[in-house]
Amino acid sequence: MGYTHGIKWTDQEIENEIKNVINALCIERMPTRKETEIVTKSNSLNCAICRTYKYSGWAKRLGLSIGNDSDTWFGKMYEEKATNSLMLLGYKVERMPTKHPYDLLLNDAIKIDVKAAKPYVQKIPGTNTILIILKSEILHATFIYCLHWMILKEYL
Template sequence: MDAMGIDYIPSRSIIKQYNSAILSRIDRNGGILKLSEKFNIPMGSRVHWHKTSNEEIEEKIKEMISNKNMDKFPSRKEIIDYFGNSSIACIISRRGGFKFWSNKIGYEMKESETKTGWIGEGIAKELLENHGYLVEKMNTNCAYDFLVNGNIRIDIKFSRLFDNGNMKYYSFNLEQKFHDCDIYILICEDENKNIKVIVIPQSFVQNQGQIGVGEFKSKWYKYIDKYDFIDMYSNFYNKINKNKGE
């Protein structure tokens, strides 16, 4: 825990991101709960999104900002590191997103956090419009980023290349395992600003909250530039809408 700068046992996802080999050793020796009991180290408390009010979330974030003397709204990573799990970060994403909550609480988002989201959306919007699609940007309260051709709900995820010392990869957090969009567009940007655009129907990633994509090899690369998925959805909605009012 000292290496991570915390005094509790973080969630499985945090340990895996830090060092997957450590998580494997923990599992072989009885799991996180047994480790907590054996060494008397508390586990990071989890927050159940369906039982937690917006007022409670606001109070927790304000407490974090005060305790850490922050002058900006915390990033997703900072929230996860502070609370020891991704529960509160996921609630924020589900209930309006980080920009909405930063405005609600009255703290500006960090420039890097804001830019990352906007970069991904900007790239995707230009690509979609260049392919002839009509793109409408949704507001911050919406669970997806774009409404395309008046019907298709598309959520944009952007990742730069990560390097954990052993391999390089892209990582996309889908926030939850059951999704509100029709299609995900994953934008991978490498160190030279080259991009790969992966188009995936949300049904392909049901029950997944995270997508990892290797630098050179990944099962997801067969969906690069698969804009025909959008056409399939568009045709489907057009057929459905023809029956409207009949």
């Protein structure tokens, strides 16, 4: 069965379209999914990026940075913190790729998911909310980093 619908993207076409998005937005980094959809008025470039090298792979291929405000970057930053903490305690830690069912493999046996959340400030003064649903049959442990607004404010 052949290709039945949509655009059959080549690597060169994806690269050209990523560059068009970058030029349209006047940015010097890899555009986000939302940015590609706004500029192209379509999800097809996003699908092509995800089916090939993913956003991080295309950024690397094109020599672009990934914006520090992305959820992936934020999650990876805290996976790195968890990895460093565990290694300091003498554990062997292997980091898993994005989209893997868990984030870290500890001593070749223990599967760990790392969760980090920025505070969501509600309309009620002085309250923050974080919702994490921890239901998994494959995980053994979960690291949770909850950033307090007052602490986070110092780094903004």
